[in-house]
Amino acid sequence: MQSLRLSSEKLKSLGLVLGANELRFSITTKFQGTTWCSCNIYLYKWYEQLVISDIDGTITKSDVLGHVIPAIGGTWAHAGVAELYTRIKNNGYKMVYLSSRAIGQSHTTKQYLKSIAQD
Structure with missing residues (x-):
């Protein structure tokens, strides 16, 4: 099982900039296959x-x-x-x-x- 929590190192590797950062991720289930979702991750000081x-x-x-x-x-x-x-x-x-x-x-x-x- 994969974690929904990212370590500090993984967060740093995303290369986020201040403000909105667009993210796209997938969710795969046995019965519905793979669905792609888009969202924003915000980085603030x-x-x-x-x-x-x-x-x-x-x-x-x-x-x-x-x-x-x-x-x-x-x-x-x-x-x-x-x-x-x-x-x-x-x-x-x-x-x-x-x-x-x-x-x-x-x-x-x-x-x-x-x-x-x-x-």
């Missing part, structure tokens, strides 16, 4: 300030409906979350979002995060 936020239940009002309501055109974000996250960013923090959503939902999840606008 040790002193940069990060805020790590979950999406469902933190930005959205609930875990389950946070997936469904935006998909049918509704809004389901907590009141004031857009202003809060804008203020965090304006204070020099970088946002990192975590989610347990399926990898197949990554595009729609990113679009949802970009679409949140509140008065």
Whole structure:
């Protein structure tokens, strides 16, 4: 079995640059064969300030409906979350979002995060 954790040496061998680094990897299963996925690995300086936020239940009002309501055109974000996250960013923090959503939902999840606008 291969590990999902990279040693310091393996991380250094990736040749990452500051900011976004595009990565492509494959997953092979017995029944579905090989699937290729793309993602970004971000490299930040040790002193940069990060805020790590979950999406469902933190930005959205609930875990389950946070997936469904935006998909049918509704809004389901907590009141004031857009202003809060804008203020965090304006204070020099970088946002990192975590989610347990399926990898197949990554595009729609990113679009949802970009679409949140509140008065």
